[in-house]
Amino acid sequence: MAELDVxxxxxxxxxxxxxxxxxxxxxxxxxxxxxxxxxxxxxxxLVEAAxxxxxxxxxxxx
Numbered sequence: 001m002a003e004l005d006v007x008x009x010x011x012x013x014x015x016x017x018x019x020x021x022x023x024x025x026x027x028x029x030x031x032x033x034x035x036x037x038x039x040x041x042x043x044x045x046l047v048e049a050a051x052x053x054x055x056x057x058x059x060x061x062x
Contacts (some may be wrong), residue, residue: 014060021056028055 004011029048032038041047 017056017059021052021059024055024059025052 003013004016025048028051038044
C-alpha cells in the first residue's frame with residue numbers, strides 16, 4: 001500500500017490499516033456482544049485489545 005494523500009497531506013499506510021481494522025473491530029465486537037460472547041470472557045478489555053491487534057496484523061499481512 002502506498003502513502004495516503006488526505007487533503008494534500010501524506011500519511012503513512014498504517015493509518016489506512018488502522019482505520020479499516022477499527023471498522024472491522026467495531027462490527028465484530030457488536031456481533032460478539034449480540035451472541036453473548038463477553039459473558040464467557042474473564043477479561044473483556046484484554047480480549048478486545050487482542051482482537052484488534054489480530055485484525056490489524058491480518059490486514060497488514062494481506
